[in-house]
Amino acid sequence: MGEGHLASAFPATGSLRVSAAVLEVKAATLRFGGLVAVNNVSFKLDRGDLFGLIGPNGAGKTTCFNLITGMYSPTSGEVMFQGKAIQGSAPSRIARMGISRTFQNIRLFGALSVLENVVVGGFLRHKTSLFSAFMYLPGCMRETAHLRTEAMELLKVLDLQDVATVRAADLPYGKQRRLEIARAMATQPDLLLLDEPAAGMNPQESEDLLRTVRRIRDDFGKTVLLIEHDMKFVMNLCEKILVLDHGEAIAYGGPADVRSDPRVIAAYLGEPD
Amino acid sequence: MKTWLILLIRVVSIVIGVSACFGIDWMSHNQVAVGPGLHFAILPTNEYISRIFALAGLYVTLAVSLNLINGITGQFSVGHAAFYQIGAYLAGFVSLTYYGFMGLTGLPWLLAMMVLGGLGAGVAGFVVGLPSLRLRGDYLAIVTLGFGEIIRIIVQNVDKLGGAYGLNVSPKFQMIWLIWLLAFVCIAVCRNLLRTAHGLPFLAVREDEVAAAAMGVNVTKVKVVAFIVGSTFAGAAGALLAHYEGFINPGTFAMDVSFIILTMVVLGGSGSITGATVAAILLSWLPEFLRGVKNADGSALMLSDSSIIAALLATGIGVALIKRFLDRPPFKWRYLAVTGCFLGALVLKLVIQRLLNLSPALSVAHIEAGQIRMVIFAVTLIVIMLLRPQGIFGHHEFSLAWVKGIWRRLFPRRGVSA
Numbered sequence: 001m002g003e004g005h006l007a008s009a010f011p012a013t014g015s016l017r018v019s020a021a022v023l024e025v026k027a028a029t030l031r032f033g034g035l036v037a038v039n040n041v042s043f044k045l046d047r048g049d050l051f052g053l054i055g056p057n058g059a060g061k062t063t064c065f066n067l068i069t070g071m072y073s074p075t076s077g078e079v080m081f082q083g084k085a086i087q088g089s090a091p092s093r094i095a096r097m098g099i100s101r102t103f104q105n106i107r108l109f110g111a112l113s114v115l116e117n118v119v120v121g122g123f124l125r126h127k128t129s130l131f132s133a134f135m136y137l138p139g140c141m142r143e144t145a146h147l148r149t150e151a152m153e154l155l156k157v158l159d160l161q162d163v164a165t166v167r168a169a170d171l172p173y174g175k176q177r178r179l180e181i182a183r184a185m186a187t188q189p190d191l192l193l194l195d196e197p198a199a200g201m202n203p204q205e206s207e208d209l210l211r212t213v214r215r216i217r218d219d220f221g222k223t224v225l226l227i228e229h230d231m232k233f234v235m236n237l238c239e240k241i242l243v244l245d246h247g248e249a250i251a252y253g254g255p256a257d258v259r260s261d262p263r264v265i266a267a268y269l270g271e272p273d
Numbered sequence: 274m275k276t277w278l279i280l281l282i283r284v285v286s287i288v289i290g291v292s293a294c295f296g297i298d299w300m301s302h303n304q305v306a307v308g309p310g311l312h313f314a315i316l317p318t319n320e321y322i323s324r325i326f327a328l329a330g331l332y333v334t335l336a337v338s339l340n341l342i343n344g345i346t347g348q349f350s351v352g353h354a355a356f357y358q359i360g361a362y363l364a365g366f367v368s369l370t371y372y373g374f375m376g377l378t379g380l381p382w383l384l385a386m387m388v389l390g391g392l393g394a395g396v397a398g399f400v401v402g403l404p405s406l407r408l409r410g411d412y413l414a415i416v417t418l419g420f421g422e423i424i425r426i427i428v429q430n431v432d433k434l435g436g437a438y439g440l441n442v443s444p445k446f447q448m449i450w451l452i453w454l455l456a457f458v459c460i461a462v463c464r465n466l467l468r469t470a471h472g473l474p475f476l477a478v479r480e481d482e483v484a485a486a487a488m489g490v491n492v493t494k495v496k497v498v499a500f501i502v503g504s505t506f507a508g509a510a511g512a513l514l515a516h517y518e519g520f521i522n523p524g525t526f527a528m529d530v531s532f533i534i535l536t537m538v539v540l541g542g543s544g545s546i547t548g549a550t551v552a553a554i555l556l557s558w559l560p561e562f563l564r565g566v567k568n569a570d571g572s573a574l575m576l577s578d579s580s581i582i583a584a585l586l587a588t589g590i591g592v593a594l595i596k597r598f599l600d601r602p603p604f605k606w607r608y609l610a611v612t613g614c615f616l617g618a619l620v621l622k623l624v625i626q627r628l629l630n631l632s633p634a635l636s637v638a639h640i641e642a643g644q645i646r647m648v649i650f651a652v653t654l655i656v657i658m659l660l661r662p663q664g665i666f667g668h669h670e671f672s673l674a675w676v677k678g679i680w681r682r683l684f685p686r687r688g689v690s691a
Contacts, residue, residue, distance in 0.1 A: 069487060095489035103487075109480035111544075111668060112473070119470055120477045124489030126470060130498065133471035134462045144470040187489055 021080070022047050022191055022223045023099075028067055028077035028087075030060075030247075037063045039247040040077070045191070050217055051225045052238030054258075056267055060247040061227045062104055065193050068225075069101050070094040082190070096124050100189035102180040104196045104227070110169030114160055114179055117168050118151035121186025151186060158182045158212065174205045178212070185216065192216065194226040198233045206230060210237050235259065243267065323449060327517050329557035330452035331510045334459045336537035336553035337546055338506035341463050343535070344544035345472070346499035347479025348405050349414045352421030353534045356504035358526035359397050359424060360390030360511025362434055365442040365521055372444055383446045383516055387455070387509045394508020395501045397424075402500030406493050409482075421531050429523040439522025446516040455513060456550075459506045463546050467670075475499060479544070540657060542664025547671040552664075560650050 023045040030038040038060045045051050053061050066072045068079055070091040079087045086094055100121070109117050126147070132140040155161045158178045163171060168179060177197060184192055197213065198206040210233060216222050228234045234241065235255040243251040243258055245267040251258050258264055339353045364386040372378075377385055404416050429437050466472040477485040478495045486492050515521050537556050541548025657665070669675050 071483070071487075091483075091486040092489050092491045095487055100489075101487055103484065107481045107484035109477050109484065111480055112476055116473055116476075120473045120485070120490065121488045123470055123473055128471075130471055133466055133469040134502075136461075136465040136468065140469045140471065144468075147470045183488065 021045060022049070022082060023068065023225070024078075024080040025064070025068070026078040026080065028064075028074040028079060030063060030067060030072055031075045036247050038067065038074070041244065041247070041249050042077075043242050043249065043252070045223055045225060047223055048217060048221065049223050049225075049240060050213070050238050051223075052234045052241040053225060053227045053244065054229070054231075054234055054241060055244035055250075058246075059244040059267075061244055062195060063247075064244070065101060065195055065225075065227065068094075068193065069099060095187055095189075098188075098190040099193065100184040100187040100191070101193035102177075102184050102195055102197060104199070106173075106176050106180055108168040108171075108176055108179060108183070110167065112168055113165050114168055114171065115148065115151055115155065115164040117179060117183050118154055118186045119147050121183040122147045122150055122188075124187055154182050154186055157185075157215075174201055177201065178209070181212070181216075185220070185222075189222065191223045191225065194224065194228075196227050196229060198228055198230045206233055209233075213237060323447075325557060325561050327447070327449045327452050329554050330449065330456045331514055331517075332534070332537065332553040332557045333456040333550050334452075334506055334510040335534045336541070336549040337456070337459045337463055338503040338510075339534050340538045340541075340544065340546060340549040341466075341475075342499050342503040343538050344542075344549070345463070345467070345479065346475045346496060348496055348499060349410055350401070350405075350417040350500070350503075351414045351531055351535055352401065352417035352419075352424075353503075353507055354526040354528070354530040355401075355417075355421035355424040356394040356397060356507035357511040357514070357530070358428065358523075359504075360394045360508025361515040361521050361526070362428055362440065362511075363393040363508070364390040364512030365440050365515035366434060368516065369440070369443050380446075380448075380451075382444075383448065383451065383513075386512045386516065387451075390512030390515075391505040391509035394511065395505035397508075398500040398502075398504025399497060401504070402497040405496050405500065418528070418531070421526075421528060425523045425526055425528075435522065437523060439520055439524075440515075442515045442519050442521065444516070445519040448513075448517075452510075452513050452517065455506070455509055460546055460550060462502070462506075464670075467546070476544075536654065540654065540664055542666035542668060544668050545664065545666040545670055547669070548664050548666030551666070559653065560647065563649050 021044045027040050027042050070089050073088040128140040128143050241258045243264050250263045251261040342348050342350045401420050405413050428434050474490040474495050537552040538549050541552030
């Protein structure tokens with residue numbers, strides 16, 4: 001059963017559907033010396049997908065994210081974003097193409113305020129020059145005001161407007177996670193990568209988060225790829241799930257298919273004797 | 274009390290700045306007799322005072338421009354004197370050789386030299402900025418330190434630039450107002466940067482490079498721009514120094530100058546432009562002010578071991594108490610630790626003296642205040658850093674809201690819990 005779904009995860013290259021994909025990872029492999037972190041992994045996200053990437057610890061999920069966002073470039077294989085190969089591009093360039101991410105271990109700009117964090121995300125759309133900033137020209141002031149308004153709107157969506165002036169490092173954990181999402185959304189990406197967004201959240205918080213992520217997809221039309229360990233969260237949220245184990249894709253399909261896949265059960269619980 | 278002190282410092286620095294811009298130069302050149310009252314208001318009344326005044330202005334430029342690299346962008350650079358030197362030598366040498374080129378003389382020539390020195394240092398800043406793309410923290414500090422020494426040693430060994438003796442820069446321009454104008458432009462540029470969204474990528478790179486890159490910030494460009502802009506201002510300051518002093522030698526730009534500039538940035542509060550400015554003015558005046566201590570009472574200090582012990586104890590306890598009063602943390606013995614170390618050393622010295630049966634005369638030292646001024650200077654720095662490890666201003670800039678916040682914290686209103 002798993003085999004059949006794996007086949008649909010690897011569509012034949014050259015088929016017409018390829019160009020419709022937002023993101024396509026083709027046989028990506030990443031080696032660190034003798035260690036194969038990601039081995040021949042392929043998957044494809046269509047526009048508007050809510051795609052889950054799961055697997056035991058050390059399965060290579062975050063490494064996959066790093067491959068997509070340009071922190072690493074694959075030893076072999078391709079990463080296609082909207083029909084263009086992006087492997088080997090600098091992370092900042094990939095971000096400007098329209099891929100944004102959050103981090104598993106929260107990486108906010110601690111000394112900056114919540115609002116400023118989000119403005120950094122929106123800054124890649126700036127048009128005025130640095131020189132106009134040095135001179136404090138009106139155009140630059142207007143742009144700053146505009147970016148701040150935009151950021152404030154986004155904070156409202158994620159229910160962070162009350163803490164807009166608080167230092168990011170002083171926020172409670174759950175809000176820091178939400179701020180990471182707000183900051184990633186501020187770049188107005190086509191593809192949003194969420195690395196364990198619900199980690200460390202209580203049931204109520206992860207319930208809220210689930211609704212938020214769904215809203216990001218439904219109201220903002222983003223394609224979402226997320227890593228998550230909270231199975232309830234993934235199964236409720238994602239429509240397609242790829243399971244990684246030891247750097248290899250072992251199963252692909254809807255939540256129900258993946259849950260009952262013997263290889264997935266084996267990967268999580270160990271082989272039955 | 275703290276608020277008043279900071280307010281006072283700010284007011285004094287504004288007075289210095291504004292008066293420096295308008296007419297101080299005129300005063301010093303016309304030898305206007307200013308009364309002793311004005312003397313204490315730090316108005317330059319003679320060559321000596323006006324020179325400190327000029328140097329303070331240059332140090333403000335240097336500290337604020339280093340703050341852009343170090344405090345705002347977070348690239349730990351320890352070679353700022355090198356950019357200062359490049360600007361000074363470039364402008365000095367060109368002035369000496371080509372003065373009057375294209376009919377430029379006087380102020381336009383000096384402005385051209387400023388631009389030239391700035392450009393030269395900016396190119397150097399670009400070159401030094403490149404390794405900063407790969408190096409972080411200590412490693413970048415080592416590279417920039419090395420760069421500073423390389424520049425100094427190269428200049429020391431080039432005969433055309435005067436070698437170790439130095440270079441006489443022939444047309445002297447003692448325009449203090451221009452020096453302070455440069456300082457203000459430097460402050461304004463940094464301040465404007467932080468007031469617009471363009472400043473945020475710089476801060477983001479300081480906070481987290483990886484996250485900044487993931488948000489589309491071109492980390493490479495940000496770092497290199499910080500280095501270029503910072504070193505350009507340092508170079509322009511160097512050009513002004515060369516023409517103000519009329520003589521420069523490699524010793525003027527030794528490693529300790531880099532460290533003093535760095536100290537100004539850290540002391541004022543890394544990342545705070547106000548902090549860098551105030552610390553630069555303070556540290557320019559402090560050694561000179563201490564020089565005056567001897568003149569004030571005219572007698573040498575008599576220091577014995579017991580008085581040193583008493584002074585150290587008093588300092589240590591004072592630091593601990595002030596710290597307790599200001600921030601109200603639980604009393605910590607570690608504020609006494611430094612004193613303890615000094616005390617231990619002194620006790621050791623006494624024991625050794627007794628053991629060796631040395632003459633008791635050795636334990637009494639005649640020290641003139643002027644001689645130990647650099648020691649007092651260093652101790653002042655240590656005390657300030659113990660009191661406020663985050664620097665005088667921390668990450669903050671001077672603003673009315675900020676002052677109000679401190680006021681509230683120090684003097685909470687009745688009914689509002691502290």
